[in-house]
Amino acid sequence: xxxxxxxxxxxxxxxxxxxxxxxAPLQQLHDPLFEEHEVKLWVKREDMLHPHISGNKWRxxxxxxxxxxxxxxxxxxxxxxxxSNHIAAVAxxxxxxxxxxxxxxxxxxxxxxxxxxxxxxxxxxxxxxxDREKYRQKQELTFLQHLAEQFNHxxxxxxxxxxxxxxxxxxxxxxxxxIDYNYLCCTSGTxxxxxxxxxGLEGQKQVIGFPALKGGEFLKEEIAQLVQAxxxxxxxxxxxxxxxHFGGYAKVKPxxxxxxxxxxxxxxxxxxxxxxxxxxxxxYDLIRKGFFPSGSRVVAVHTGGLQGNAGFKERxxxxx
Ligand SMILES: *Cc1c(COP(=O)(O)O)cnc(C)c1O
Numbered sequence: 001x002x003x004x005x006x007x008x009x010x011x012x013x014x015x016x017x018x019x020x021x022x023x024a025p026l027q028q029l030h031d032p033l034f035e036e037h038e039v040k041l042w043v044k045r046e047d048m049l050h051p052h053i054s055g056n057k058w059r060x061x062x063x064x065x066x067x068x069x070x071x072x073x074x075x076x077x078x079x080x081x082x083x084s085n086h087i088a089a090v091a092x093x094x095x096x097x098x099x100x101x102x103x104x105x106x107x108x109x110x111x112x113x114x115x116x117x118x119x120x121x122x123x124x125x126x127x128x129x130x131d132r133e134k135y136r137q138k139q140e141l142t143f144l145q146h147l148a149e150q151f152n153h154x155x156x157x158x159x160x161x162x163x164x165x166x167x168x169x170x171x172x173x174x175x176x177x178x179i180d181y182n183y184l185c186c187t188s189g190t191x192x193x194x195x196x197x198x199x200g201l202e203g204q205k206q207v208i209g210f211p212a213l214k215g216g217e218f219l220k221e222e223i224a225q226l227v228q229a230x231x232x233x234x235x236x237x238x239x240x241x242x243x244x245h246f247g248g249y250a251k252v253k254p255x256x257x258x259x260x261x262x263x264x265x266x267x268x269x270x271x272x273x274x275x276x277x278x279x280x281x282x283x284y285d286l287i288r289k290g291f292f293p294s295g296s297r298v299v300a301v302h303t304g305g306l307q308g309n310a311g312f313k314e315r316x317x318x319x320x
Contacts, residue, residue, distance in 0.1 A: 020049060021048060024045045024048055024049050024173075024176060024302075025045050026043070026044055026177065026178075027269065029043060033284070033287060033288060037288075037292065038294035038295055039287050039292045039294070040296070040297045041283070041299075042179065042300070044176075044177060044300065045302050046059070046173065046304055047270070047276075052307075054085075054307070055085075055302065056301075056303040057090075057161060057304065058089065059169040059170045059196070060161035060162065060193070061169070062169040063165035064163070064165045064169075065093060068099065069097070071155060073153075073155035075100045075151065076099045076100075076101045076102070077101075077104065077155070077157070078090045078156070078158070078161070079106070079130075079135070080105065081105070083116045084160075086159070086161050087103050087105070087117070087125070088116050088119055091124070092119075095123040099155075101124065102125070102154060103117075103127045103128070104128050104130050104135075105127050105128065106129075106130060106135045107130075107132060107135075109127075115311050116308065138158070138159055144156060159190070162191070166193075166196070167192055167226050170193045170200070171196045171200030172196075172200070173193070173197055174197055175200060177299060179299075181205065183207075183208060183292060183296055183297070183298040183299070184205055184206070184300075184301065185209075186208070186209055186303065187212055187275040187276060187279040187301075188210065188211045188212065188216065188219055189211075189249075190219075191222045191223040191226060193303060194207065195227045195230065197301070198227050198237075198238050203237055205237065207237060207238035207239075208240075209223070210241055210278060210283075211240055211242055211245060212245060214247065214249070216245065217240065243282070244285070245278065249274070252273045252312075252316070255281075256277055256278065256281055257277075259277070259280070260273060272305045273309075273312060275303055275305050276304075279300065283298065
């Protein structure tokens with residue numbers, strides 16, 4: 001259920017909302033494997049920032065919400081799949097900050113609504129279904145103009161929330177890390193989050209991205225462009241590791257679920273199988289293979305997304 005008791009929005013630089021913690025904690029993980037390879041690992045718990053506007057989705061929305069307010073917009077319109085963490089976050093943020101929200105959902109309506117869309121609706125989001133062919137036009141100007149007219153000129157946020165203001169918000173993920181480290185790991189969908197991390201680090205440290213999609217190489221160009229669009233910079237201290245997609249976006253394999261199960265039991269850190277589960281699996285595997293030189297200090301960003309687990313459970317009968 002979407003329950004908020006208070007709606008606070010100030011146009012000042014500091015945006016605070018009830019239930020939000022100001023800094024995502026860093027949690028060190030301990031494992032004999034790490035000792036063997038002389039590697040230290042921390043998780044940056046962005047998932048703990050807020051119960052509903054979680055992880056990187058809050059970072060990506062923050063300056064967009066501010067911009068929408070400044071433009072005097074009353075409505076946010078965005079796009080996503082039926083299990084989208086971004087859709088859930090926009091619905092919750094709209095409720096929190098006093099915007100009406102419209103979700104353009106890829107595919108057909110299925111009733112009863114899945115947990116993600118049920119949550120979005122309970123926050124007041126108005127859902128519209130777009131067939132897959134039409135949905136592909138979501139970035140085309142004529143399609144967006146048409147939507148703008150149809151819905152009385154809302155503030156339009158792209159799929160996954162990724163734009164230059166989202167990159168700006170994600171630079172704050174690294175500003176918040178107050179320990180010494182050399183590697184920062186992050187999972188990628190559209191690449192907006194890692195673009196912000198790369199821009200925020202300004203060439204320092206090594207950034208490793210784990211695409212959640214199969215064939216994630218295409219993201220390289222997009223990430224570089226996002227960084228460029230944000231601060232004009234071009235950096236070489238980052239790479240994508242494309243081996244841990246487990247068959248593709250939102251696809252799972254038994255060894256992934258087993259890893260997640262053990263991880264959660266051991267650390268009490270919840271993961272989800274679309275993004276953070278695959279990244280953590282990848283990090284463990286890389287440590288095992290000696291990828292990180294001895295003495296490495298690695299920070300893994302937990303980007304949240306835990307709302308998606310309810311949908312997974314429902315679809316696959318998989319408890320994650
Ligand atoms: C949306 C999402 C991502 C992907 O972020 P991008 O900025 O699109 O790369 C990663 N992790 C989680 C948990 C997400 O919900």
